[in-house]
Amino acid sequence: MPKPVIAIFDVGKTNKKLFLIDENYQIVYERSARFVETVDEDGEPCENLDSLKSSVYDSLNQVLQMKEFDIKAVNFSTYGASFVYLDENGEPLTPLYNYLKEYPEALKNEFYAKYGGEEKISLETASPILGSLNSGMQLYRLKHEKPEVFDKIKWALHLPQYLSYLITGKAVADITSIGCHTQLWDFNKNQYHNWVSEEEINEKFGEFTAADSSIETKFEGSSFKVGVGLHDSSAALIPYLANFNTPFVLISTGTWCISLNPFNQDPLTKEELKQDCLCYMHFKGKPIKASRIFAGYEHEIQLKRIADHFDRAAYLFKHLKFNPSLILKLANKIPENQSDQTKFSAVSAFGERELSIFQTAEEAYHQLIFDLIKQQIYSLKLILNTGVRRIFVDGGFGKNAIYMHLLATSIPDIEVYASSVSQATAIGTALAINDAWNSNPAPTDMIQLKYYSAIQRTI
Template structure:
């Protein structure tokens, strides 16, 4: 690590665009939070489709960045965000966009679904099954092209979400492997080439040069700096995919093959050691990338939404009671997937979630059952990734101590650790600054879960029965991917 830079208190600003919230944080170069600002990520109605308010985000970002620089010695800025967004832009970085940025949680027209599916390539091209609603940058660009062919023909670049904001800040267009590999359907990370749909649809001219996440693209645009009072010396990094940068935090800490399970709206599992032939697109498994371009096995399931369906309301601030979990394992009370519209790891299960056995009739019981259900889904993700070694847990599920305890108890022959930081993505993004100069592992705080006080044999038998029940009713089978013409 460059001790001189660390000693002078230099900071990096991390701009993190989530689906619901947006954060701008001042971080140390070794990934420690100094200050964070946030705002809601508003969605506007169409026409031509529901879209995010890029103009409003721009005003907030540039003004907040100026404020952050007044309070902290910020020298660099890096952008990160989710992978289900791309922005079509013209040549002028002062233009918000050539077309509004599509909200991925809306349903595309049936003609878009039917027309796109046969163009999407094989699993290595997609990196996933064809997912719900308007996911995938390639499908969004296809929708734009079908709806507004002249606007697409006049546009200059199609940029992943983090690189869009890096371009707005620096005027330098770029593409980056973790964002492209986050199921954009534009980049085959195994073959290291653009997917067939790019050339087939005439999009090659829209694809910007590839740069690594840690590369300095250039200084902030002088006119932008002067307009908002941002220091002109500020340099802009390429940036990357949020979950991949959270994984990078562990890799930078000396865990290159870490299996990381991040929890929130989604349970996101990522493991560089997962064999590619173990990836099953029909079980929510995906192919991602780390910041170096190495393929990374992954799994996605909407665990946060499932948790909410089971827990209901009334116990948000209360910790789950371990004694109630023991009661469930004794009585055989089960929550079984899937309650939402996502199959997750159980193909065909969407909307068929159910409870079995004696009911969990109080809010406290529902909360405990939800934590147990979340732990079982997590272990299912870990097993799908073929991981029998060290697993690191992080994210919102860890607000309840029983969650990590149950995951560890369900993996009795392997080690489970957890991290309680609520800013893992920002920390990983900040660590990019010293990617090429780091000589020792970056610091990270990992803890061991508390021991499970209940009957471990009963818990193991319960988990086995839960998996059997989850596979019943003939819905645990391969099905055509959602959004294909076979639906």
């Protein structure tokens, strides 16, 4: 008898994956693809939309033919801040512009002068000023630079909703995409910001649809439910929300280290926005206050500097054990490390440190992590509120024993866990529409945790 499954398309900037997930949330099939980027009309790199579209159709057709699986539902998660502009026939009118594309300064200044200034728009939309990464600004640019193209747009869909549209033919808008650093959503009024209607941009969006809803769809002779798609950062949080009711913060670590607090709905302040805080959107429509630092990138840069200085291979540091005696030694050598004097800061101090003061590569690396932790705690405290009792760390730093011990030491009143969910984004995207395809409740053992206890904290 065929196994009931949900098909999840998880589309990152580099890897595009298809997962089949069974009713117990086990991944029973995985397929991965990578595409060569194309360029837009300015010669700047961007996603190959034709390849992506073909891949979705081909992959779905392939798994529908597999006799061992019964596809009950399909859903999508992708990176954010990317619009697909469709004409009345559902064909893309432009390339899928890269969210890192430089934004014209004159147009940016004109927009903020017209609608009340950067600070006002930022506070109301919970979005730092990020140029093209504010996807609403991409639409504003298209309207004012290429009005003839803008006039032809029937639908402007964020990438997850475009992939859903490919299967359902139904244009929808989703809060996890619309509400995340787009400058489209007024968090105070819980509706599109007034500039969106004044520019007649809201007419290009699909019908606003709940992120946990699905549409019964017929495709190539098969019938199944199709979700509306989710922004990947919001999707990755869903397994934690499904498994834990006690207030927590998730620190998602990679190139960026993003602290997400789904239990903090306080409006962003001017000071928080200036320090790169923003709001993501919970798939049920609540704001998720977040702060971020470029710590993974800084770690890679400084690790290379240490490895070069001490003539060591960088990979040897990956599984370095925590050495409390080195921390004591560094506290005597660098006064600012002493626990009663530790100053948390917005930037890591390690880039300015002379490596000659360290006797060994291990000593230097412990100081690097110590400096990154000072920065992490600074960032974390921007979004921490009373009631939070647990910190979960997933991604690369969750596997770093030195990082985890020093983090636990720095916040002794909060339980600290290294956590991991296999393919958290895909699992979260399936969980969002669990009731549409799965008769079972969400399992409670999908997150692996390693607790850093009070005893381990003692230095």
